[in-house]
Amino acid sequence: MSATNVRLPSVLTPLPRPRSVLFAPGNRADLVAKLPRSGPDAVVIDLEDAIPAAPEAKAAARPVARDAARDLIVAAPHLSVFVRVNALHSPYFEDDLGVLTPELAGVVIPKLESAQDAEQVAAALQARGLNLPLLAGLETGAGVWNAREIMAHPAVAWAYFGAEDYTTDLGGARTPGGLEVLYARSQVALAARLCGVPALDIVVTALHDEAVFREDAGLGRALGYSGKLCIHPAQVALAHDIFGATPAQLARAEALLAAAHEAAARGHGAFSFEGQMVDEPMLAAARAVLAQRPESTQPEHP
Template identity: 60%
Template sequence: MTENLLMEDALPRLRSLLFAPASRPDMCAKLPRSGPDGVVLDLEDAVAAAAKAEARGQARAAADELCRQHPDLAIFVRVNPPGTEWFADDVAESLGTELAGVVVPKLESAAEVDRVRDALAEAGRGHLRLLAGIETAAGVARAVDVVGHPGVQIAYFGAEDYITDMGGVRTDDGLEVLYARSQVALAARLAGVPVLDQVVTAFGDDGRFMADAAVGRSIGYSGKLCIHPAQVPLANQCFSPSPEERERARALLAVWDEAQARGEASVAFEGQMVDEPLARRARAVLDE
C-alpha cells in the first residue's frame, strides 16, 4: 500500500474512540472487544515519564498486532506534544505504517502542525492522518488555524487539559467548557473535518455519559473519546440516529417532497414549520 493510497482511503466513521495506555499490552490487546470504531494506544497522559521510552516499542508492537488481527478497525497512536522531550522519539519509534493515523495532543498553531507533518515525513510516516488535539487556551483561540490546516484530517476537544490550562474548575453541568467546546466544533465544521468530543471521567456513570454525549452531538460533534470499554456502546448509540429519528426523518421528507412538488417553500409537519434547512438535516440523519 502506497502512502498516497493511505491518505486517499476514507476514514471510517468514528462514533467512539477508545484509549488505553501503550505501556499496558494486555489492555491494548483487549481494546476491540467492546466494539469501538477506533482505538488509541496512548503514550501521553496514560504513561509515566519513566516508562515512556519502553512504551514506544510496546505501542509499535501492539498496534502492528491489532492492525493484523483487526484490519477494519481504525488504530491510532497518541504521541506526546511537540515541544516535549519525548515527541521526536515517539514519532521515530512508535508509529507503524498501517496505522489509521497519529494523535497529537495540545496543538496550538498552524506552525506546530507544520512541525508535526515535517517530523512525520522525515520518519517515513507522512501518509498517516493527523488527529489534532485542541485542549489548551491557545489551541482553542487558534482552533480555526489548527483544525483548518490541510495537514489535519480529524480533531478532538480535550476539556480536562483545557480547563486546567485556564485555571478553572470542572463542574457537573460543564458550562465552564461550553464556549471552548463549541469553538472547536465550529472550527471543525468550517474545515470540513470530523471532530470528537471530550471525555467523561466518571466512567461508571452511564447517565452522565449519555447526557454529556447528547450535548456534544447537539453542537456538532460526530463522536466521543472513551476512557473505559463500558463507554463505547453508549457512544455508538448516542452518535447514531435512533430508529425513531430515522422514521421521523423519512416521514418529514415525504411531506417535504410533496410540498416541493406543489411549488411550496415550506410545509407544516407535526406542528413544526419545515423548510429546506430542516429537510437537509433530515437527509443527513438518513445518511448517517
C-alpha cells in the same frame, strides 16, 4: 514551509464521523488486544497521558505499543487504529514517531496550539515517509484560540477538545456542571463545523456512572460534536446511543428525503411533510442523520 505544502489524499480518512474513540495505555498489550470487544468506531493506543512522564517509562512503552498496534491491525482489520504520541514540543515526540506505521488510520497529536504546529508535525511525518492524517488535540488556551486555523490545515482530518488539560492550562478547576469549559467546548465545535472537520467531545472520568456520561454526551451532541472520547469500554455503547441515529430517526429521514424527491419530480419546490412545511435546513438535517448510518451509502435524494 507553508501550510499548503503538506496535503493528504482523501483515501487516508477512512473514519469520517466516529461516534466513539476508545483509549488504552500503550504499555498494556493485554488491554490493547481487548479494545475491539466493545465495538468502538476507532481506538487509540496512548503514549501520552497513559504513560508516566519519565524517559524510562516512555522508552519502555514504545516497543510494546508498536507491537500491540501491529497485532491489533491484523486481528481486527475493520477497526481504525490510531496511536497518540506525546506533544510536539515535548522531549518524547521524535522518539514516539518511531512507533508509527503506514497501516495506522492516523496519529493523535495532543496540545496543538497553531497551524504552524500542525505543519511541523506533518512535515516530521513526511520526513519518515508517513502520510498519516492527524487527529488534533485542542486542549490549551492557545489551541482553543487558534482552533479554526489548526483545523483548516490540510493534514488535520479530525479534532478533539481536552477539558482537563485546558482547565489546567488556564489555572482553573473542573466542576461537575462544566460551566468553566463551556465557552472553549463551544468554540472548538464551531471551528470544526466551519472547517468541515468532525470533532470529538471531552472524556467523562466518572467511569461507572451512566447518568453522568449520558448527560455530558447529550450536551456534547447538542453543541455539535460528532462523537465522544471514551476511556472505558462501557462508555462505547452509550456514545453510540447518544451520537448515533436511532432506527426511527433513520426511517423518518429516509421518508422525508423520498417525499422531497417525489415533490421535485412533480415540479413542486415547496411541500409539506407530517404537517410541516419543508425547507432546505430540514433536508440538510435529514441528510446528516443518514450520514450517521454505519457502512451505508446515502441515497440519491435532493
